[in-house]
Amino acid sequence: MEIQTTLVSQATDIEKGEFYKKTYLHVAFALLAFSLVEYILLFNIPEEYIIAMVSQKFAWLFILGLFWLGSTLANKWTLSQSKNVQYLGLAFYVLLEAIIFLPMIYLAVVYTESIEVLKQAALLTLALFGGLTAVAFLSNKDFSFLKNVIVIGGFVSLGLIVIAILxxxxxxxxxxxxxxxLASASILYETQKLKDVYSPNQYVGASLQLFASIMLLFWYILRILSSRK
Structure with a gap:
């Protein structure tokens, strides 16, 4: 199999259009798959197991560690030359997100006694994602400076989360x-770098990065809305 080395920025307009279309279709499919897997988990995992995920601090730290390792592996798979391995990576990451979100969504529904807060969080997330995507595509701004902000902010936030759990x-x-x-900055950065980092056949890997940023945004919007109920 010949390795594709041409970047999206160097591709023809038709190839660019196909890449963007496939990337965002895969983001949409990942979101739908996440919703389906989450629904299945919520109605099949016993309540005591869901609560146990967050009731013991070391258990939650262990889960977060596994999530980080699994995410790294999934990202590597989605950039493979094999399409089957790419889809395996995306599917694996969707499953990881569904598992990590399980206690958050369960508690949000239990505390509010409705799914309204989930709907609000989902709509706000999609609206903000759409607005940020439009800014990234339509503006002439260079968002490459956000890389350092995201990396430093990611390490600082991770440290604070670990300290808070301990x-x-x-x-x-x-x-x-x-x-x-931080999640909004990540969406801007990941959207702009689509054309400069990926080749036209790497839309699965590109979709994973956007999906990951969306899920981070959804997590904290849901956290904010849940805390206000």
């Missing part, structure tokens, strides 16, 4: 708002 305190509203900003 010492049992709530990071609060301001942390969630900061993470919404």
């Amino acid at each position: 010492f049992g305190f709530n990071l609060g509203l301001w942390f969630s708002l900061g993470m919404v900003l």
Whole structure:
């Protein structure tokens, strides 16, 4: 199999259009698959197991560690030359997100006694994602500077999360708002770099990065809305 080395920015307009269409279709399919898997997990995993995921601090740290390792592996798979391996990576990542979201969504529904907060969080997330995508595509701004912000912000936030879990305190509203900003920056950066990092046949890997940013945004919007109920 010949390795594709041409970047999207160097491709023809038709190839660019196909790449963007396939990338965002795969993002949409990943979101639908996440919803379906989450629904199945919610109605098949016993309540005590869901609560146990977050009731023991070391259990949650272990789960977060596995999520990070699994995400790294999934990302590597989606950039493989084999289409089957690429789809395996995306499917695996969707499953990881469904598992990590399980206690958050369960508790949000239990505390509010409805799925309305989930609908609101999903709509706000999609609306913000759409707006940020439009800004990235339509503006002439260079968002490459956001890479350092995202990397540093990611390490700082991860450290704060670990400390909060170990010492049992709530990071609060301001942390969630900061993470919404970080996730928004990630969407801008990932959207702009589509043409400069990926080749036209790497739309699965590109879709995983966008999906990951959307899920980070959804997590903290849901956290904010749940805390206000």
